[in-house]
Amino acid sequence: MLRQHGIQATPQRIAVAEYVLSTPTHPSADAVWQNVRRRCPTVSRATVYNTLNLFVEKGLIKPQILREGKVVFDAHVGSHHHFIDEATGKVYDVPWNAVRVMGHTALEEFEVAEYQVIMRGRKRK
Numbered sequence: 001m002l003r004q005h006g007i008q009a010t011p012q013r014i015a016v017a018e019y020v021l022s023t024p025t026h027p028s029a030d031a032v033w034q035n036v037r038r039r040c041p042t043v044s045r046a047t048v049y050n051t052l053n054l055f056v057e058k059g060l061i062k063p064q065i066l067r068e069g070k071v072v073f074d075a076h077v078g079s080h081h082h083f084i085d086e087a088t089g090k091v092y093d094v095p096w097n098a099v100r101v102m103g104h105t106a107l108e109e110f111e112v113a114e115y116q117v118i119m120r121g122r123k124r125k
C-alpha cells in the first residue's frame with residue numbers, strides 16, 4: 001500500500017501505517033506515537049510526525065480538526081461526517097449521504113463543493 005502511494009517503506013513507516021490505517025479512533029499525532037512506540041521503542045516523535053505528514057501529502061490519510069485546535073488523522077479519506085460522543089470522546093464516522101444541505105438563498109450563486117458536519121451528543125438513556 002505504501003509503495004502504491006509512492007512511499008518508500010521503512011520499518012517505522014510500516015509501523016505507523018499499520019496503526020493509523022487500521023484504527024477507527026481518529027488518533028492525534030501523539031496518540032499514534034504512543035501506540036507505535038510500543039512496537040518500535042526507538043521511534044522518535046519527530047519521525048512519527050514526519051511520517052504522518054508524508055502520508056497526508058500522499059493522500060493515504062486525511063487530517064481532521066474535530067475539536068478546536070486539535071488535529072487528528074483519519075484513514076477514511078473519502079467525504080464523510082463525524083459524530084462525537086461527548087461522554088466518552090469517541091468519534092464515529094457518519095456516511096456522507098446521511099446529511100443533506102438544502103438550498104439556501106445565501107448560497108444561490110455558489111456551487112458547494114465540500115462540507116463536513118461534526119455532530120456532538122450523548123447516548124440516549
Ligand SMILES: [Zn+2]
Pocket residue numbers: 026074076080081082092093
Ligand atoms: Zn472519519
